[in-house]
Amino acid sequence: MTNFSGVLDVLALGPLLAIFGGVALGIVFGSIPGLTATMAVALCLPLTFGVEPVTALSLLVGLYIGGISGGLITAILLNIPGTPSSIATAFDGYPMSQRGEGGKALGIAILFSFLGTLVGCAVLFLVAPPLARFALKFGSFEYFAIAVFALTLVAGLSGGNMAKGIASTLIGLLAAMIGLAPVDAYKRFTFDMPMLDGGLSLLPVLLGMFAVSEVLKFAEQSHQGSLEQAPRFAMTGFFGLTGPEFRSYMPNFVRSSAIGVVVGLLPGIGAASSNLLAYLAARSASHDPESFGKGNPQGLVASESANNAGIGAAMVPLMALGIPGDSVTALMLGGFLIHGIQPGPLLFATNGPMVYSIFTALLLAAVIMVALEYWGIRLFIRILSVPKHYLLSIVLVMCVVGAFAANNRMFDVWTLFAFGLLGYAMLRFDYPFAPLILGFILGPMIEENLRSALMSTRGAFLPILERPVAALFLGLAVLYLVSYTLARIVRMRRERKSGVDVRPG
Amino acid sequence: MPSSAKDLLSSILLFVLGVVVHLNARTIVPRFKTGVDSGFFPEIVSAALVGMAAIIAVSALSKMRCKPSIVVVPDEQADELPINRFRVWGAVTVTAFYIVVLPMTGFLAATMAFLFALMCLLAQRGERRPLVFAPIAVAAAIAIHLIFVRGFGLPLPRGFF
Numbered sequence: 001m002t003n004f005s006g007v008l009d010v011l012a013l014g015p016l017l018a019i020f021g022g023v024a025l026g027i028v029f030g031s032i033p034g035l036t037a038t039m040a041v042a043l044c045l046p047l048t049f050g051v052e053p054v055t056a057l058s059l060l061v062g063l064y065i066g067g068i069s070g071g072l073i074t075a076i077l078l079n080i081p082g083t084p085s086s087i088a089t090a091f092d093g094y095p096m097s098q099r100g101e102g103g104k105a106l107g108i109a110i111l112f113s114f115l116g117t118l119v120g121c122a123v124l125f126l127v128a129p130p131l132a133r134f135a136l137k138f139g140s141f142e143y144f145a146i147a148v149f150a151l152t153l154v155a156g157l158s159g160g161n162m163a164k165g166i167a168s169t170l171i172g173l174l175a176a177m178i179g180l181a182p183v184d185a186y187k188r189f190t191f192d193m194p195m196l197d198g199g200l201s202l203l204p205v206l207l208g209m210f211a212v213s214e215v216l217k218f219a220e221q222s223h224q225g226s227l228e229q230a231p232r233f234a235m236t237g238f239f240g241l242t243g244p245e246f247r248s249y250m251p252n253f254v255r256s257s258a259i260g261v262v263v264g265l266l267p268g269i270g271a272a273s274s275n276l277l278a279y280l281a282a283r284s285a286s287h288d289p290e291s292f293g294k295g296n297p298q299g300l301v302a303s304e305s306a307n308n309a310g311i312g313a314a315m316v317p318l319m320a321l322g323i324p325g326d327s328v329t330a331l332m333l334g335g336f337l338i339h340g341i342q343p344g345p346l347l348f349a350t351n352g353p354m355v356y357s358i359f360t361a362l363l364l365a366a367v368i369m370v371a372l373e374y375w376g377i378r379l380f381i382r383i384l385s386v387p388k389h390y391l392l393s394i395v396l397v398m399c400v401v402g403a404f405a406a407n408n409r410m411f412d413v414w415t416l417f418a419f420g421l422l423g424y425a426m427l428r429f430d431y432p433f434a435p436l437i438l439g440f441i442l443g444p445m446i447e448e449n450l451r452s453a454l455m456s457t458r459g460a461f462l463p464i465l466e467r468p469v470a471a472l473f474l475g476l477a478v479l480y481l482v483s484y485t486l487a488r489i490v491r492m493r494r495e496r497k498s499g500v501d502v503r504p505g
Numbered sequence: 506m507p508s509s510a511k512d513l514l515s516s517i518l519l520f521v522l523g524v525v526v527h528l529n530a531r532t533i534v535p536r537f538k539t540g541v542d543s544g545f546f547p548e549i550v551s552a553a554l555v556g557m558a559a560i561i562a563v564s565a566l567s568k569m570r571c572k573p574s575i576v577v578v579p580d581e582q583a584d585e586l587p588i589n590r591f592r593v594w595g596a597v598t599v600t601a602f603y604i605v606v607l608p609m610t611g612f613l614a615a616t617m618a619f620l621f622a623l624m625c626l627l628a629q630r631g632e633r634r635p636l637v638f639a640p641i642a643v644a645a646a647i648a649i650h651l652i653f654v655r656g657f658g659l660p661l662p663r664g665f666f
Contacts, residue, residue, distance in 0.1 A: 043657050163564065167519055167557040173550045174526060181543035184536045188543060189529065212600070219592040219627055389627035393620050394645050396600070400607070401649065405659040413604050421597065429515040430508065447546045454541055 006356030009054045010364065018051075018059035019361055023368045026066020027376075031074055031082045033211050033395060034402015036203065037067025038327040045335055053339035053354070058361040060335050064328050065117060065365040068307055069373065072109040076300075077102060077383050080211045080395060084202055084272035085307040087437060088279035090210065092292065092299030099295060106377045107240030108297050109304045112253060114370040116305035119257040120264065120312025121362045124319070129348060132320035135265045140456070141464050144449035145473035146266070147442045150273065152477040153280040154435040162488070165435045168426065172439025175200055182448035183455070195411040202272065204403040204415040205440055209433050211399045212420020215392045217427060239374070249301045252282050260306035264313025264325065276438050278306030284480075312362060319343050319355065512565035516558045523554035595626045611664025616646035 009015065022044070029040035040063045048056030071086030076093030089109060096105035123131065138146075154169045178189045179199025190196040238246065256278035263274035282302035283292040292299050315332075317323045322344035324330035336343050341354055348355055383391065403416040423433060457463045465471045506514075526547060533544030603619040620642035625633060653659045 043659075161561075163557050163560045167554060167561065170550050170554045170557060171522075174522075174547070174554070177547050177550070184543055186533060186536065186543035188533065188547060189526070215600075215623075215627075216593055216596055219596040220588040220590070387628070387632065389624050389629075389632070390641065392627060393623040394649075396623065397616055397620060397645070397649060400604070401612075401653055401659075401661065404661065405653070408660055410604070410608055410662070413607070417600060417604055420600075424593075429511050431515070451541055455537065459541075 003352035003356050006054075006353030007360045009353065010058060010357050010360040012054075014052065014055045015058040015357075015361065016364070018055045019062040019365050020368055022059040022062020023066035023365050024372060026063040026068075027070035027073075027369070027372060028066075029063070030067040030070020030072075030086075031380075032398055032402070033074055033080045033082055033207055034203065034399045034405070036083045037064055037085075038331065039405070040067045041328050041331045041335075045331060045338075048335060049338065053341060054357045054361075056335060056339055057332075057341075057354075057358055058365075060332050061358065061361040062365045062368070064332070065308075065311055065362070065369050066372075067328070068311055069110075069113045069117075069304075069369050072113065072304060073106070073373075073380050073383075074395075076105045076109060077380060078391070078395065079214055080399075081206065084206055084441075085275055085310075086303065087206070087210075087272065087434065088275040088303035089300060091279065091303075091434070092294070092296050095293070095295035096297070096300075101240075101295070102381050103377055104240030105297070105300060106373075106380060108249075109300045110370060110373040110377070111239040111241070112249070112301045112304040113308045113373075114366055115253060116257050116260060116308030117311055117362070117366040117369070119305070120261060120309040120315075121359065121366065122312070123261050123309075124312040124315050124362070125359050128316045128320045129345065131265055132317045132323075135317060136321060136323075138266060138469065139467075140449040140453035141467045141470040142473070143266070144446060144453055144464070145467075145470035145477075147446040147449065149473040149477040149480075150277055151438065151442050151446065152481050153277065153284070154438055161430070164431045168431050168433070169435040169439035171422075172436035172441075173443040175205065175436075176440045176443035177447075182444060183451045195409065200415050200440075201406055201412055202441065203406050204412045205419045206437060207399045207403060208416040208419025208421075209423035209437065211395060212416060213423030213427055213433075215396050216420065216424040218388055218392055245297075249298065252285070252298050252301050253305050255281055255285065256302040256305040257309040260309030261313040263306070264310030265316055266325065273438070273441050274306040274310045275303040276434065278302040315358070315362075319347055319358070320345060322347075509565045509568040512561050512568070516562035516565060519554055519558035519561070523551045523558060527551035527555065592626060596623065599623055599626060608662045609665055612661040613646055613650055614664070615662075616649065617642050620645055 010019075025044070026037060026040050029035040030037060041060055044059060044063055048059055051059075068083065068085050071082035071084075072089045072093065073082060075081040075086040075090035076097050079090050079094035081087045081090050093105045093109060096102065151169065154165055176199070179197055180186070181188050187197060241249075259278040259281060260274045263277065279292075279299055279302045282298050283289045286292065286296075286298060288296070314325045314329050317325050318329045318333060318336075320343075322333070322342070324333045333343060341347070341351060399416060400413055403412040404410065406412055426433060426436070453464060454461070465474065530544045530547035530551060533542065533547070535542035535544070599619065599622045603615055607615045609615075621635075621638050624638040624642065625635060628634075628638075650661065654661055
C-alpha cells in the first residue's frame with residue numbers, strides 16, 4: 001500500500017497539469033525541426049526547482065514522451081523529421097501524405113507511438129533491475145559488434161544500388177571522424193580550425209540533409225501544380241486502420257518494440273538509431289521490401305514503435321543503476337538529484353512510491369500524448385494546405401535557429417548549409433541519405449569501442465570472438481551480408497534470363 | 506544528364522575524396538604501441554570509398570557500353586519535370602547570404618529580408634505577391650524571435666548594431 005501512494009501522488013492537480021503541459025510542449029518541440037526533446041527538458045529543468053519532486057519529474061517525463069513522439073508530424077507532412085528519432089518515419093510517412101493519406105499515416109504513427117511507449121513502460125516496471133544489470137555487462141567488444149551489425153543492415157537502405165548505399169555510409173563515417181579522435185584525442189581533418197575540434201553535431205547534419213535539400217528540391221520544380229494536391233484527411237476507422245490491418249502490423253510492432261527496448265537499454269546508442277534499425281528489420285522481414293520507402297505503413301509502425309519503446313527502456317539504466325543512456329536521461333538524472341532522489345539499485349527499495357509515481361506519470365503522459373495528437377490530427381493536416389513557399393521558408397528559418405541554438409555558434413549553421421548542399425547533390429545523383437546518417441551516428445561508436453577493446457587485448461583481434469554476445473552479432477552481420485548478396489545475385493540472374501533490365505529510378 | 510553519366514561523375518568525385526582523405530590519414534602519427542592508432546579508421550574507410558567509387562565507375566561504364574534488350578523505366582523517372590536551375594541557385598545564394606549577414610545584422614533584420622526573398626523566389630509566377638510576402642516575413646520573423654528568445658530563453662544572433 002505504501003508504494004501505491006506513489007500512484008495517488010501523481011493523480012493530484014499539480015502533477016496532472018505538469019504532465020499535460022509537458023506533453024503539449026514536448027510535442028511542439030518535437031514537431032519543430034531543430035528543436036529536440038533534449039532541448040525541451042534542458043530548458044524546462046530550471047522550472048522544476050521550486051516544485052514538489054513528483055510534479056517536477058512528471059513535467060520532465062511529459063516533455064520526454066511528447067518530444068520523442070512530436071517528431072512524427074513534420075516527418076510525415078513535410079518529409080523533414082522534427083527530431084533524429086523520427087528519421088525513418090519520413091521514409092514512408094511522407095509518400096503516404098503525398099498520395100492523400102496524411103491522416104491515415106498520422107493515425108498509424110500516433111497509435112504505434114502510444115503502443116510502443118506502453119511496451120517501454122512495461123519493461124521499466126516489470127524487469128528494470130535484472131535488465132539493467134545485464135546491459136551493464138556489455139563492454140567495448142559487445143558495443144563494437146552491435147554497431148558493426150547495425151551498419152551492415154545499411155544494405156537494406158541502399159535502394160536499388162548497394163554500392164551507392166555503402167558509399168553513402170562511408171561518407172557518413174568520414175564526416176563523423178572530423179574532430180578529436182576517440183581514446184587519444186588526436187585532431188583529425190580539422191585543418192587548424194578550432195571550431196572543427198569538437199566535430200560535427202548530429203542535428204545540423206540531419207536538418208541539412210533533410211530540410212535544406214527539401215527546400216532546394218522544391219525550388220527546382222518550375223510547375224508545382226500537379227505535385228501540390230489538395231490535402232485530404234482520409235482517416236477512417238480506428239486511427240485510420242481496419243481490424244485486419246491492425247492485426248497484420250502486430251508482428252512488426254512486437255519486433256520493432258523489442259529493438260527499441262534493446263537499443264534503449266544500452267547506454268549511448270539512442271532513439272536516433274533505434275528507429276532506423278527497426279525500419280531496416282521490418283524491411284528485411286517483409287515479403288514486399290520494394291514497397292518500403294514508397295508509402296508502406298509497416299515502415300511507420302516500425303519507426304514509431306521502436307523510438308517510443310526506447311523511452312521506458314532508457315529509463316531502466318537510469319532508475320535501476322543511476323546511469324543515463326542518452327542526453328535526455330542525463331538531464332533527467334540532474335532533475336532527480338536536484339530533488340534529492342538518488343537513482344540506483346536502492347531506489348526501488350528505499351523510494352518505492354517515487355518509482356510508482358514515475359511509472360504512473362509515464363503511463364499518463366502516453367495517454368495524454370495519444371489524445372493530444374489524435375485530436376490534433378485535423379490541425380496538423382492543415383499544414384499541407386499552407387502554400388509551400390511560405391511553409392518551407394519558415395521551416396528553413398526554424399532549422400537555422402535550431403542549429404544555432406544547439407551550441408550557440410554560427411559554425412553549426414554553416415554545417416547545416418553544407419550538408420544541405422551535399423544532400424541535394426546526393427538527391428540529384430541518386431544516392432540514398434539514410435545510410436549516411438546511420439554511418440554518422442554509428443561511426444564514433446564503432447571506432448571508440450574497437451580501439452578500447454584492442455587496447456585491452458594488446459592489439460589482438462581474436463578475443464573479440466571469444467565473447468559470446470560479440471561473436472553472435474558479428475556472426476549475424478556476416479550472415480546478413482552473405483544472404484543479402486546471394487538474394488541480389490539470384491534476382492539479377494532471373495532478370496537477365498527474362499531479358500529485362502530495370503534501371504533504378 | 507543520363508544516369509550512367511551521373512554515376513561516372515559521382516564516382517570520380519568520390520574517388521578524389523577517398524584519395525585526399527587517405528593521404529591525409531597517413532600523416533596521422535601513432536601515439537600508442539598497442540591497439541590501433543587514430544589513422545587506422547580513416548585509412549580503412551577512405552580505401553573502401555575508393556573501392557566503391559571504382560565499382561560505381563565500372564558499373565556506369567558497362568551501362569554506357571551495352572544497351573539492354575528492353576528498358577523498363579520507372580514511372581517517376583518518365584514523369585520527371587525539368588529543373589529550374591535559376592531557382593535552385595537563387596535559393597542557395599539567398600541562404601548563404603543570410604548565414605553571412607545573420608551575425609552582423611542580427612536575427613530580426615536578416616530573417617525578415619531572408620524570408621521575403623525566399624518566398625519571392627519559391628513562389629510560382631502567378632502566386633508571387635510581394636505586398637503580401639512583406640508583412641508575412643516581418644510578422645514571422647518577430648514571432649519566431651519572441652518565441653525563441655522570450656518564450657524559450659534561447660539566444661539568437663544579435664548583430665553588431
